[in-house]
Amino acid sequence: MGLKVCSLSSGSSGNATYIGTDRANILVDAGLSAKYIIKALKHINISPSDLDAILVSHEHTDHIKGAGVLSRKFNIPVYANQQTWEAMKDKLGNIKSNNMRIFYTNMDFYIKDINVQSFAIPHDAAEPVGFCFYHGNKKISIATDLGHTNNSIIRTVMDSDLILLESNHDLNMLQEGSYPWPLKKRIMGRYGHLSNEQAGRALVEMLKGKVIYVLLAHLSKDNNFPQLAYETVVDILNETGIRPGKDVVIDMTYREGISNFYHIG
Numbered sequence: 001m002g003l004k005v006c007s008l009s010s011g012s013s014g015n016a017t018y019i020g021t022d023r024a025n026i027l028v029d030a031g032l033s034a035k036y037i038i039k040a041l042k043h044i045n046i047s048p049s050d051l052d053a054i055l056v057s058h059e060h061t062d063h064i065k066g067a068g069v070l071s072r073k074f075n076i077p078v079y080a081n082q083q084t085w086e087a088m089k090d091k092l093g094n095i096k097s098n099n100m101r102i103f104y105t106n107m108d109f110y111i112k113d114i115n116v117q118s119f120a121i122p123h124d125a126a127e128p129v130g131f132c133f134y135h136g137n138k139k140i141s142i143a144t145d146l147g148h149t150n151n152s153i154i155r156t157v158m159d160s161d162l163i164l165l166e167s168n169h170d171l172n173m174l175q176e177g178s179y180p181w182p183l184k185k186r187i188m189g190r191y192g193h194l195s196n197e198q199a200g201r202a203l204v205e206m207l208k209g210k211v212i213y214v215l216l217a218h219l220s221k222d223n224n225f226p227q228l229a230y231e232t233v234v235d236i237l238n239e240t241g242i243r244p245g246k247d248v249v250i251d252m253t254y255r256e257g258i259s260n261f262y263h264i265g
């Protein structure tokens, strides 16, 4: 029983998250080489041929790089909304027509015994979404690649047992780093990525719900490092009286490896 989650890799260089129950196995995004994803799945004892679905949040390469190969090699259905399909079709290569599945943003659907709900997020892609996964009375949410949060997103995820939330960059590192100005502006913008501080402030609101575990995700390679993201978020929570380690567990995902494996319930 219960919901399982493990980040296989997370960051601006590639994203893939495993979500499962005893019956269902889902990959959320496949933004690394198929070879890497197969190896990472093996580490958590999942065979790629057991995947029931690849869900795509949006068409950026760090979320779809291996999706086409995996779908072809292991006959896995790929799920995305209409506009994401249109934006990524050419990049995925040939996908069997019965493996091209469409979902509608904000409407829920089932992958075996997992109820999946997508929700719109502000990001510079065609129709980007986050996901909530429900099984029994357990809920896991994924929200990465968002320029800002709003009440609707906070309400959608705050009753989760576990949230995987973007903590992309340290604002000072980004501002003083070597990225060209248009790229800096994009990342900092309303449709870019959440900074460590924005993630911390959003969590203060989200933790008014029942959240027990938070995984900080999608860290930038050049403008962040795990300890800085962790400490920035923890400091903000401490300031508001939330006690990380007691009231909530804050954990990390990694750009070059798998996270802790969580079995909720």
Ligand SMILES: [Zn+2]
Binding pocket: 011, 012, 015, 060, 062, 063, 145, 218
């Ligand atoms: Zn991304």
Ligand SMILES: [Zn+2]
Binding pocket: 058, 060, 123, 125, 145
């Ligand atoms: Zn993106």
